[in-house]
Amino acid sequence: GQNIDQPTEMTATEGAIVQINCTYQTSGFNGLFWYQQHAGEAPTFLSYNVLDGLEEKGRFSSFLSRSKGYSYLLLKELQMKDSASYLCAVSGNQGGKLIFGQGTELSVKP
Amino acid sequence: DTEVTQTPKHLVMGMTNKKSLKCEQHMGHRAMYWYKQKAKKPPELMFVYSYEKLSINESVPSRFSPECPNSSLLNLHLHALQPEDSALYLCASSQDGTGNGGELFFGEGSRLTVL
Numbered sequence: 001g002q003n004i005d006q007p008t009e010m011t012a013t014e015g016a017i018v019q020i021n022c023t024y025q026t027s028g029f030n031g032l033f034w035y036q037q038h039a040g041e042a043p044t045f046l047s048y049n050v051l052d053g054l055e056e057k058g059r060f061s062s063f064l065s066r067s068k069g070y071s072y073l074l075l076k077e078l079q080m081k082d083s084a085s086y087l088c089a090v091s092g093n094q095g096g097k098l099i100f101g102q103g104t105e106l107s108v109k110p
Numbered sequence: 111d112t113e114v115t116q117t118p119k120h121l122v123m124g125m126t127n128k129k130s131l132k133c134e135q136h137m138g139h140r141a142m143y144w145y146k147q148k149a150k151k152p153p154e155l156m157f158v159y160s161y162e163k164l165s166i167n168e169s170v171p172s173r174f175s176p177e178c179p180n181s182s183l184l185n186l187h188l189h190a191l192q193p194e195d196s197a198l199y200l201c202a203s204s205q206d207g208t209g210n211g212g213e214l215f216f217g218e219g220s221r222l223t224v225l
Contacts, residue, residue, distance in 0.1 A: 033213070042200060042216035043153065087152055091212075097166060098214060100152035 002026045004101035006088050011107045012078055020073045020086050020104045028093020034062050034073045035087040037103070043087060046073065075106075083108045114217035116201050122223045125191060131220045133184040133201030142184040143214065144176060145200040153200055159184060191224045198222075 004024045012018040024032070031050040035043035049055055049064035049071060061074040075082055088101040114135045123129050133142065141160045145153035158166035159178040167176075173195075175187040184201055198219045206212030 031212075035214075042218050043214075045213050045215070048213060089152075097155055097158065097168075100154075103150075103152050105150075 002092065002099055004088055004090060004099055006086075006101040006104045008102065009105045009107070011109060012075075014078055014080060014108055014110050016078050017074065017076050018078060018106065020075075020088075020106065022071045022073070022088035022101055024069050024071070024088070024090050024099075024101075026090045026092040026099060029066060030091040030093070032062075032064055032071050033089040033091070033098065034060075034071075035089060037085045037087060039084075046086075078108050080108050080110070082106065114201055114203055114215050116199075116217035116220050118220055119218065120221050120223075122225065123188065123191065124225050125193075127191075128187070128189045130188065131186040131199055131201075131222075133186075133217055134182055135203040135215070136182055137203065137205070137215065138181075139203035139205050139215070140181065141204045141206060141212070142178065143202040143204075144184070144186050145202060145216075147198045147200055147219070157186075188222075191222075193224050196222055196224045 006022045033048050034046040036046050037043040047062035049062050054063045059076045064071045085103040085105050087103045089098045091098055117132045143158050144156040147153045155168050156170045157176045162178045173190045177185040198221050200219045201217040202214040204212035204214050
């Protein structure tokens with residue numbers, strides 16, 4: 001079967017660092033995506049990993065280990081506006097089908 | 111232009127109505143998608159069009175009928191819907207026309223309420 005797991009909720013403090021983990025089991029692998037979704041809005045693209053290692057983009061970094069079926073999204077210098085749902089999604093071997101995890105609801109507190 | 115535009119933003123319809131959701135992109139993307147999203151749930155794939163041909167139908171009930179008139183437009187025709195079909199309907203596009211996912215650009219969504 002196909003399965004993507006990520007924590008349901010996380011809380012962190014403004015200015016801190018938070019790591020959101022994602023583990024996956026899918027039929028085939030063509031890349032892993034992280035999306036941010038604020039309440040009532042559309043998901044917006046954050047990062048894409050297809051090779052092992054760390055991809056850094058400003059305050060956001062994403063890591064992938066294909067052998068472990070594991071990824072994480074690292075958010076640094078947290079801001080209140082980072083409060084949102086973070087979706088891990090995997091592109092498997094069925095062209096066009098992006099499989100989403102349940103999403104992690106991140107709350108950033110002052 | 112890096113936008114996916116969806117209309118209408120909000121739609122309320124009765125179970126006997128026929129309505130359509132529309133989606134447009136001018137980024138030259140060759141794959142377009144319809145997703146359904148319920149509150150506090152991830153998006154669920156409904157349909158994928160690749161090079162204007164339907165490539166994936168995720169066993170969606172026939173009361174939802176997709177249409178891709180050209181490479182920039184994607185419609186979702188709605189007929190005889192049920193209250194449980196109330197959700198946010200997201201359109202997305204990707205440059206990769208082979209349908210291997212690729213970065214999805216999402217529209218703002220059409221929030222549908224079925225009475």
